Amino acid sequence: MNRQAQAVVLLLLGGAVLRASLTDLHLRYVKAGLQPFLVAAGLLLVAAAAMTLWYELRPDVDDDPVDHDEGHDDHGHGHHGARVGWLLILPVLGLLLVAPPALGSYAAGQAGTVLSDRATSDYPPLPEGDPVRITVLDYASRALFEQGRSIGDRRVQLTGFVVTGPDGQPILARMILSCCAADGRPVKLGLTGDVPAGLADDTWVEVTGRYTDRIGRDPVNDAEVPYLEVESWRQVPTPKQQYE
Structure with a gap:
């Protein structure tokens, strides 16, 4: 997973947290008094994602031929890490697409x-x-x-x-x-x-x-x-x- 993909996942995660915290959805997960902290966390995630995308997409990028984003070693651990990184999108999809009920009977x-x-x-x-x-x-x-x-x-x-x-x-x-x-x-x-x-x-x-x-x-x-x-x-x- 390169840095642009990481930034997109981070952006989706921040957006999902903001969506939950700015609606009644967050009341299914946390106490009402924690809403300001959720909003702040969502804004920080979105800001971090935006800054990462800006840095990666700016025209004067580093011309170093070494690909720093796809770091790997002789044993292929880097590729495994990249694949595992995509699992971070699962909680994002959960927040965006699934609305589990509050704890009940x-x-x-x-x-x-x-x-x-x-x-x-x-x-x-x-x-x-x-x-x-x-x-x-x-x-x-x-x-x-x-x-x-x-x-x-x-x-x-x-x-x-x-x-x-x-x-x-x-x-x-x-x-x-x-x-x-x-x-x-x-x-x-x-x-x-x-x-x-x-x-x-x-x-x-x-x-x-x-x-x-x-x-x-x-x-x-x-x-x-x-x-x-x-x-x-x-x-x-x-x-x-x-x-x-």
Whole structure:
């Protein structure tokens, strides 16, 4: 692979990173707060590619007859390296042509719930409103770590996707990222009461209910899974930001 080809691959890679970071596509891979860093990385790749192409295509190129771009040795390692270099275009094609979905029910079913260590903590009172909108992680933390004292008898409203549990009953889940999709872990809630029925995995729902002290166990890592007493629910479109 000569330098012009390397620059083209670099340009495609930078363009793919920019395309993902300037649209909602990047939310499937990383947390929303990392968008500025992705934009900066894409711009640097495009700038490096443009400078390389300019240097290679300028009219006053080096007249040295030695071909520096096709370096090789007696054992042909250079040719192998050149061929391997073309593999760099695979992630580029992946970003440009394929739009994999965000982590969902399959990933949640393969990993244990993230709240695996019991701790004690003081939580602030819930915001005003009836029902009050909180995250799946916030509800699960309050339900497990302080037995729902800060929730009391308040009605809460949560949004997550459906996962079929080992007993065939639906579970409400949401994926949590520390940095990117590679470290995604699920937060799981058992559901009782008016449980969403007849829904396929990865269906997004909004549930309204109250705290219950019922606790289950995650079969993947044997961690405690809190429950929510569902009073009503409705199916909702997949949110733009699928991770918490």
